[in-house]
Amino acid sequence: MTDHPSPPAVVPSPLTAFFWEGAAAGELRIQRCQACGTFIHLPRPVCRRCHSFDLRGEVVSGRATLYAHTVTMKAFHPFFVSRLPYVVATVELAEQAGLMLMTNVVDVAEADLHTGMDLVVTFEALSPELTIPVFTAASSIGASR
Amino acid sequence: MKSRRVAIVGVGYSRVGRHTGLSERHHAAQAAIAALDDAGLTAADIDGSTTWGGDAIDFAYMLGMNPLRWHLNVGVSPAFVTPAIHAAMAVATGQSDTCIAFRIMMQQPSSATLASGEAMLGATSSEDTQFLYPFGNFSPTQWAGLMMNRYLYDSDATEEHFAEFASIQREHATRNENALQRTPLSAAEYLAAPYISKPLRLLDCDYPCDSGSAVIFTTEERARDLRQPAVLVDAMALSAVHDMNFEVMADMSHTAPVHCAEQLWSRTDLRPSDVDTAQLYDGFSVITFQWLEALGLCEPGAAGPFIAEGHTRLGGSLPVNTDGGACNVGRRHGANFCIEATRQLRGQCGDRQVPGAEVAVWANAVGPFAGAMLLTST
Known part of the structure; x- marks a missing residue:
């Protein structure tokens, strides 16, 4: 038994399950309108551009700035005390x-963080039940992939 | 429907402090009684009530303000300016002749209590917070840290400018016997204070406390017969540009205050150069910087140098947050800016009076939503 605190519980809804199922499978999925192609985050039941209700999670490149x-x-929150x-x-x-x-940037020294830098998604298991998509410097990953 | 001109005629605070042990009703009652006394009105004169915090009908009935011709509880919104604008609209449209607006704010658990797990912000993640909490984002200090980080990138401001701002506000607070923080603060002391969510420091945050604030609005005509010099509502605006998820705003340096200020200036013949004093929300100090720019009180991106040059000091070209701001008077969630603007226009601010102040702007909130009110003495 351990008394290490658990991470915040995530209770996926029908609207958000795709995101967490994707993270567990090592994919970053973002909601996209199937009618007009607009990506929407955070997930919503309707497209704010064309009002279509036909929205689905799609795998994205994982590239970001x-x-x-x-x-x-x-x-x-107690879980994060040891992570400071x-x-x-x-x-x-x-x-x-x-x-x-909104995410975390990991494995980049604070002095090396700079606005506009290229990032790439990676995944971190906070517990056996919860994996989250986080980002790291694209330059540190590019060579190994 | 004919619109009536609206005036502020009474302002009051409860006995504000850290962990007062008093209930919301206590703070509402103390603030309302102080505002009635300030105005020279009785409970029977009040026929409208609105609040953020507690219940407007409950407070009014408790105080013998009965019956009400108009009432409204506002929810999550741009701080005190929301009930204030609604009260002014109720009077303007004749729904109410004399309306009281409250902001009752109880001190929240400390970060140490939160970190220990003794006071969780939410046991499970809701549909939106599941995109925030698992990443260790729980506190408004974190969106404020993001916003300040981006603002430092987009603007001419430096951390030293924020240090100047904190020091100037504290200097104003030393002239306010009702401020909770009155010990002079140097820029070096600000820079030595701990980061909460870097670059946001402890002294960029408003000071938690229990507070009750009340402001009474009535018609200009009725205001002329009351105890205080009338302070008139010249223009007001309430804006929203995003849902409540600050953390995913695509432009964190030009947020709702920009839109709000455009609306405000479109509804008046006054110009930014007419403003004698500005009372601008400082729940986090970066918010005041954004309002200075949004309202056109300084050049875009130039709030930091503007502050460092001394313009916002008492005696400067545009004294700002003359009561010391919420960092020093304590978290009254915007109401102190309304009350201070009113007292400045009445000429009642003693050692911190802006000489001859005739036009004041006060403003609340940032990011997704914002509100502002322009007041005049004549």
């Missing part, structure tokens, strides 16, 4: 201008 980041120095400091970031996905995702 760093829009903004903040180094979290104080934890607000960690980087919370807003990234712009390559698929569409203004398509933003």
Whole structure:
């Protein structure tokens, strides 16, 4: 038995299950309107551009640029206390201008984080039940893939 | 429907403090009684009530403000400016003749309590928070950290400018006997304070407390017969540009205040250069920077240098947050900016009075939504 705190529970809804199923399978999936092609995040039941209800999760490239980041120095949940400091970031996905995702940037020294840098998705298992899509520097991955 | 001109005639606070042990009703009652006394009105004169925090009907009935011709509880919205604008609209449209607007705010759990798991922000993730919580994002300090990081990139501001801002606000607070933080603060002390969500420091955050604030609105005609010099509502605007997920806004440096300011200036003959004092939300200090630019009170991207040059000091060209701001008077969620603007236009601010102030703007919130009100003394 361990008393290490659990990560926040994620309870997928019919609207969000694709995202978490994708993460568990090592894929970044983002909701996309099947009528007009607009990507939408966070998931919504209707397309804000054309009002179609035909929306589906689609695998995206996992390429992004760093829009903004903040180094979290104080934890607000027991699971994250041992992870301090960690980087919370807003990234712009390559698929569409203004398509933003909030995530973490991992394995990049703070001094090397810079706005606009190229990032690529990777996946981190927080627990056997929960895997999250996080991002790292594209330059550190490119050579090995 | 004919629109009536609206005035602010009474303002009041509860006994604001850290962990007061008093209930929302206590704070509402104290604030309302102070505002009635300020105005020279009685409970029987109030026929409209609105609040964020607690219940508008409950507060009114408790205080003998009964019956009500109009009432509204506002939910998550741009702080006190939302009930304030609704109260002013109720009077303007004749739904109410004399309306009280409340903001009642109880101190929230500390970060240490939250981190220990003793006070969870939410046991399970809802449909939206599941895209935030698993990444360790729980606190408004984190979207504020993102916003400040991007603002430092997009603008001319530096962390040293934020240090100047904190120091100037504290200097104003030393002239306000009701401020909770009154010890002078140097820029160096700001820079030595811990980061919460870097680049956001502890002293970029408003100061948590229990507070009750109340403001009474009535018609210009009725205001002329009351105790205080009338302060008139010249224009107001309430904007939204995004849903509540700050963290996925595609432009964090030009947010709802930009749209809100456009609406505000389109509804008045006054111009930014007419403003004598500005009372601009500082729940996080980057918000004040964004409002200075959005309202056209300084050049785009130039709020940092504008502050460092001393313009926003008492005695400067545009004194800002003359009560010390919420970083120092405590978190009154925007209401202090309305009350301070009103007192400045009445000429009641003593040591921190802006000489001859005739036009004041006060504004709340940032990011997805924002609201602002332009007030005049004549």
